[in-house]
Amino acid sequence: MIITAQKPLEEILNSLSPYNSILIAGCDGCTQPPRGLKEANILAQLLGLAGKQRGKSFKFKVITVPKQCDSFLAATSLKPEIEGIDAILSLGCGVGVQTITEVLPDLIVLPAQNALFIGGENREEDVLLERCAACGDCLLEYTGGICPIARCAKHLLNGPCGGSQDGKCEVSPDRPCAWQQIIERLSKMGRLDKLEEIKPPRNWNLNLAQRKSQG
Amino acid sequence: MTMKAGTNLEKVLESGAFAVTAEAGPAKGAVTSVIERKGEMLKPCCDAVNVTDNQSAVVRMSSWSSCVLLKRLGLDPVMQIVVRDRNRLAIQSDVLGAVAMGIQNILCLSGDHQAIGNHPDAKGVYDIDSIQLIQMLKGMRDEKKFQCGEEISGEVPIFIGAAANPFAAPFEYRVLRLAKKVKAGADFIQTQAIFDVAKFAKWMEMVRDRGLDKQTHILAGLVPIKSVGMARYMKDYVSGVYVPDEVVTRLEGAKNAKEEGIKICLETIEQLKEIQGVHGIHIMAVAWEEMVPHIVEQAKLLPRPVV
Ligand code: SF4
Numbered sequence: 369m370i371i372t373a374q375k376p377l378e379e380i381l382n383s384l385s386p387y388n389s390i391l392i393a394g395c396d397g398c399t400q401p402p403r404g405l406k407e408a409n410i411l412a413q414l415l416g417l418a419g420k421q422r423g424k425s426f427k428f429k430v431i432t433v434p435k436q437c438d439s440f441l442a443a444t445s446l447k448p449e450i451e452g453i454d455a456i457l458s459l460g461c462g463v464g465v466q467t468i469t470e471v472l473p474d475l476i477v478l479p480a481q482n483a484l485f486i487g488g489e490n491r492e493e494d495v496l497l498e499r500c501a502a503c504g505d506c507l508l509e510y511t512g513g514i515c516p517i518a519r520c521a522k523h524l525l526n527g528p529c530g531g532s533q534d535g536k537c538e539v540s541p542d543r544p545c546a547w548q549q550i551i552e553r554l555s556k557m558g559r560l561d562k563l564e565e566i567k568p569p570r571n572w573n574l575n576l577a578q579r580k581s582q583g
Numbered sequence: 584m585t586m587k588a589g590t591n592l593e594k595v596l597e598s599g600a601f602a603v604t605a606e607a608g609p610a611k612g613a614v615t616s617v618i619e620r621k622g623e624m625l626k627p628c629c630d631a632v633n634v635t636d637n638q639s640a641v642v643r644m645s646s647w648s649s650c651v652l653l654k655r656l657g658l659d660p661v662m663q664i665v666v667r668d669r670n671r672l673a674i675q676s677d678v679l680g681a682v683a684m685g686i687q688n689i690l691c692l693s694g695d696h697q698a699i700g701n702h703p704d705a706k707g708v709y710d711i712d713s714i715q716l717i718q719m720l721k722g723m724r725d726e727k728k729f730q731c732g733e734e735i736s737g738e739v740p741i742f743i744g745a746a747a748n749p750f751a752a753p754f755e756y757r758v759l760r761l762a763k764k765v766k767a768g769a770d771f772i773q774t775q776a777i778f779d780v781a782k783f784a785k786w787m788e789m790v791r792d793r794g795l796d797k798q799t800h801i802l803a804g805l806v807p808i809k810s811v812g813m814a815r816y817m818k819d820y821v822s823g824v825y826v827p828d829e830v831v832t833r834l835e836g837a838k839n840a841k842e843e844g845i846k847i848c849l850e851t852i853e854q855l856k857e858i859q860g861v862h863g864i865h866i867m868a869v870a871w872e873e874m875v876p877h878i879v880e881q882a883k884l885l886p887r888p889v890v
Contacts, residue, residue, distance in 0.1 A: 521696050521698070521707075522666075522667070522693055522696060522707065522709045522712070523709050524693065524709070524712045525712055525715070526712050526713075526714040526715065526763060527714070527756070527759075527760050527763065528751065528756075528760070529693040529713075529823075530693070530746060530747075530748035530751050530775060530822070530823040531693075531695065531696070531751070531822035531823045532751050532752055532823075533751060533752060533822070533823065534752060535752065538695065538696055538699065538822040538823070539696045539698045539699065540698075545752075548752060548753060551753050551756050552753070555755075555756075560756070560759065563756075563759060563763075564759065564762070564763065564766075566714060566715075566718060566763060566766065566767055567715075568715065568718075569671060569710070569711045569715045569719070569730060572710065
């Protein structure tokens with residue numbers, strides 16, 4: 369799913385300041401971190417209080433959309449609610465904000481979230497981890513199920529750089545070296561030989577060609 | 584035998600002599616005197632001089648132009664290229680320009696990540712990796728083709744280098760990685776700084792087992808240590824460098840840390856000379872280039888061969 373983090377309240381307030389009547393739209397599509405009805409209500413309360421401190425009183429209406437990235441669902445959930453609304457504040461990712469902009473072209477749509485990455489939830493360790501770069505040419509067969517495009521800081525295709533130390537990436541001691549993980553995994557599977565093959569430079573523009581999916 | 588580029592470095596290595604190269608960091612400004620001073624100092628004691636490419640992801644004068652300045656002084660420069668800052672178009676055009684200016688030794692590197700340098704918010708390029716860079720240069724030279732497959736007009740004679748870190752984890756994989764670089768087309772290898780000769784010797788044994796020492800020239804890397812502080816700093820903060828505790832302890836116990844640092848360096852060189860398959864040394868005297876002539880002399884590696 370798309371992992372997001374809420375923008376600082378100040379930034380949201382600044383973007384809302386020209387408007388009075390605001391529809392706050394949660395999204396139930398991706399579930400972690402949650403950004404549905406409950407979170408939309410909490411945000412409305414926080415913004416209401418912070419607005420008052422600035423001498424501004426907003427009128428909020430709160431709803432949630434099953435999936436903001438689906439144009440049909442976005443349109444059917446939002447259209448009945450927009451009477452008298454100046455702007456929509458979306459708790460969806462960038463896809464959600466843009467889908468709403470497309471289905472409701474006369475309204476201002478503002479983001480409340482920063483989309484961070486495509487990731488998964490590790491429930492044991494209670495963390496959200498980046499896992500896919502949507503690169504258009506999945507390599508996971510070659511790398512033992514660990515993605516070097518999403519997880520190696522340099523997106524290396526032919527093995528680790530010289531900065532890999534004690535299993536950590538040179539960028540930060542908190543970041544595991546993806547190539548160390550790939551090598552450990554492949555040697556466990558007895559498939560280190562896979563890495564002898566030189567992977568040619570990749571086509572970074574595949575996502576341009578694949579923009580339209582027939583799905 | 585036919586030379587790939589006919590640079591001084593290639594000739595020395597092909598003659599079978601024990602080669603000496605050193606590293607020179609370019610100016611953090613537009614003055615020519617910084618690199619020229621280092622060049623004058625290194626010229627009598629080195630077969631070739633590497634110029635770093637925004638090393639540690641800190642901006643300096645380009646490797647390309649600093650190499651031109653060294654070439655004018657009569658040195659044989661090794662232009663370092665990292666894949667962090669430029670894509671395949673920019674790199675290929677720089678290589679053509681470099682060869683046109685007589686810069687024909689090129690060392691291919693990944694480069695330290697921009698997040699640990701002085702512009703941590705910069706976008707990293709990493710269009711190709713260091714192994715793909717080696718392969719691309721080999722294609723330009725041997726097939727006279729750009730990476731896209733289009734013809735290049737005329738020759739691109741280059742002597743292709745790569746780095747190897749015998750100490751980075753995972754150790755067992757490191758030789759496989761060297762093999763991959765050799766297969767991609769690395770004519771010479773300059774290793775990361777060696778402080779643990781025993782571990783390096785073990786790596787070299789694995790290198791020889793695969794016959795890689797016969798297919799490429801391995802130059803063993805050295806960093807002379809100036810102070811206890813520097814040893815600690817390298818141990819803890821310099822990405823990819825492995826400084827054993829004994830080295831730090833030895834410097835701490837020494838009356839004169841500078842002298843001790845040089846002594847360690849000279850002892851290491853003596854041990855390296857004995858390791859089969861080591862074809863030379865590469866001295867990276869960071870901000871201490873003036874010690875290189877002394878080290879080379881004390882290591883009895885002067886005069887440098889005229890080939
Ligand atoms: S240390 Fe590992 S994860 Fe980090 S850039 Fe190098 S290879 Fe990639």
